[in-house]
Amino acid sequence: MYAVALCAYVVDRVSKGLAVRHLAGRPPITIVPHVLDLSYTTNSGGAFSVFPNHPWLFFTASAVVCVGIVIASWRLTSRWVAVGLGLILGGALGNLTDRVVRGTGVSGRVVDFIHLHLWPVFNVADSCIVIGVFIAVVASTWGRTSASGG
Numbered sequence: 001m002y003a004v005a006l007c008a009y010v011v012d013r014v015s016k017g018l019a020v021r022h023l024a025g026r027p028p029i030t031i032v033p034h035v036l037d038l039s040y041t042t043n044s045g046g047a048f049s050v051f052p053n054h055p056w057l058f059f060t061a062s063a064v065v066c067v068g069i070v071i072a073s074w075r076l077t078s079r080w081v082a083v084g085l086g087l088i089l090g091g092a093l094g095n096l097t098d099r100v101v102r103g104t105g106v107s108g109r110v111v112d113f114i115h116l117h118l119w120p121v122f123n124v125a126d127s128c129i130v131i132g133v134f135i136a137v138v139a140s141t142w143g144r145t146s147a148s149g150g
Helices: 002-023 055-075 079-101 124-147
Strands: 029-032 036-043 110-116
Touching (some): 002 036, 055 079, 079 110
Antiparallel strands (some): 036 110
């Protein structure tokens, strides 16, 4: 779990560093026309820029999730749940780092740069969190179904 978290964190930090260096202040780079661009933006709120004036809320929620995952890691029995939780932990730590280093206190802005045209702009950490939740839920559900004979 911790190796997955570290990998997710490093990929997120490197990708955000590259986005800041090569995308900030420039027009979007089209990867697939009308589908995918690399477009630099920042976000002080949560997913989809909800509650932009309350970054402390997302900092606190992310910190609680991280602590919960660390505590849960002591009892993990499924490799897939561990992978999912590792992705969530790495992604949450990546966005928490932005909130600390890109503002005063915990009010920093998270760097976003992946723009699927039917979706708001997001980053690698956000992807890790979503994929991690999916993996952990499916693995947990599958484990219960397998254990009950289904």
